[in-house]
Amino acid sequence: MTHRRTGTLYVVATPIGNLDDLSTRAAAILGSVARIAAEDTRHSSRLLGHLGISVPMLSLHEHNEAARVAQLTAYLAAGEDIALISDAGTPLISDPGFILVRELRALDYPVVPIPGPSALITALSAAGLPTNRFRFGGFLPAKAGARKQVLEALRESEETLVFYESPHRILHTLDTLDAVMPERPVVLARELTKTFETFLSGTPAVLRERLVSDPNQARGEFVVMIEGAQPTVDTEQQEISADTLLNALLAEGVGVKQGAALAARLLGGRKQVWYARLQAIKD
Structure with missing residues (x-):
């Protein structure tokens, strides 16, 4: 008994401006599929015209994506390969396609990414x-x-x-x-x-x-x-810096009392606490 091959959805990245950025693989896929699901068919027809590709297209955008799932699934079940493209760049990156890809993966249909431009x-x-x-x-x-x-x-x-x-x-x-x-x-x-x-x-x-x-x-x-915020120094790092300072003070021959006063001035806190820590290190 022979089993009919199900189709594959190709998620194809298209140029964000310069048409020469379309990969050879992406062009080959767009020319070989049975149909193309495009965010805006009028916009994408210019790219296909530039490539000399004539493939049936249907729209898939944020307002009709959920309704398109059953239709595209039927095409795939019949063995048709489909390319998914957005107006520019990689589909699903702030563009439609998430609902379709999620549903097809849940149904175990093959979904193949064709990488390329991304703004x-x-x-x-x-x-x-x-x-x-x-x-x-x-x-x-x-x-x-x-x-x-x-x-x-x-x-x-x-x-x-x-x-x-x-x-x-x-x-x-x-x-x-x-x-x-x-x-x-x-x-x-x-x-x-x-x-x-x-x-x-x-x-x-x-x-x-x-x-x-x-x-x-x-x-x-x-x-x-x-640019991200500057990293904050956590308590553990502050403790390491304090210990380094206290050891350096003692190594330079600074007395415990004077060292406690310096530590309180530089790092904050009570002199009595720094005095106790310095004395513990010295002992």
Whole structure:
């Protein structure tokens, strides 16, 4: 008895600007599948036209994704391969596709990623901010109060913070950042991989002034990157620093009484406590 092969969903990353960034593998997949699920079929038809690819397309966006699951599952069950693409970059990264991929994995259909461009990673790679740890927050809330609440909750985070932002809200976001993290270094990346690609660095207030003085710099989609908070010294580290100081004082021949006074002045606390600790070390 033969079993009919089920189709595969390919999650295909597409260029965020420069069409030459599409990988050879991605182009081959787009040309070989039975149909393509695109966030905006009109937008994606330009990419397919550039590639000389003619494949049936259907829309899959935030408003119809749940309703598309059964339809796409039926195509896969019939053995059709499908490519999922967004308007730009890697699908599911602040773009539609999560509901579909989750459901297909639950049904044990093969889901294969075809990696490629991502505005998030592209921006971080050239921003000059720490990238060993970062926190991606997608798009900030549109309303000022909710936006401020989100940023206040992240104010003490030590990871680099990354958000996407639209041109008509970028000044509002900089205003909120200036209220919540006024001295924090910020990098704005816009028009990535396009002709007018720009990276701007500075405090929120400095960047806002730059965008207001040159409205061209406020055009295009933004990646907003904020340097993380400086790490706080925990109690254990403070104890280690105190012990180092106390031992150094005794090694230099400073008396217990004088050393206790110095420790209290430099580290805070009561002289009697430092006296007892110094005496214990000396003994």
